[in-house]
Amino acid sequence: MFSYLYRHLSNRYIRKILLYLIARKSGGYAYSWNIRKLYEEIHHIRIGYGTYGGCFCLENIPGNVSFGNYCSIASGVRIFRANHPTDRFTTHPLLYNPIMGGGVAEDQLTRPPLEIGHDVWIGANAIILPSVTRIGNGAVIGAGSVVTHDVAPYEIVAGNPAHTIKKRFTDRQIAAIEASRWWELDKTALVKRIDELDALLKNA
Secondary structure (H helix, E strand, C coil), rough: CCCHHHHHCCHHHHHHHHHHHHHHHHCCCCHHHHHHHHHHHHHHEECCCCEHHHCCCCCCCCCCCECCCCCECCCCCCHHHCCCCCCCCCCHHHHCHHHHCCCCCCCCCCCCCHHHHECEECCCEEECCCCCCCECCCCCECCCCHHHHHECCCCEECCCCEHHHEECCHHHHHHHHHHHHHHHHCHHHHHHCCCHHHHHHHHC
């Protein structure tokens, strides 16, 4: 019933209330398949299992973005998928956005997809610009960073513009984590294997 109402309501505040109710009835935002189905079908945002936080903020996350499993997305994270053109006489959106009444029939900007891997942590108020198309598994983006390029797996980046601070692990450790594919486990199975996975990392 809640899903049907959500699909047919345009008021965003009522939609937020419905999302909260749907989440409460189906495992919470981090684990609700009902919430994920709505976001993917209606908003074109794919949110993986166990992923939580700012990824559910529709004001800051556009369509054509996918998050892997078990990501931690802080509040205030903003993702942009297009820039204003700078090679025209004006940068104003009346040139390309029909909402602005410029006489164009459809949005004419190119909006490339963004793929965010598994177990990515994005700190509060980070900004990800349209030039970014991929953030690898296990990457960390520091709070307040402005990300202008792709981020490699298990890389920690921070700053404006964001630059590499270090890698989280050695190449051997990364290979061991990737081979384990732990992010494919549900929360019950994952909790049972925490010690095993920690040991795998230490012994790599």
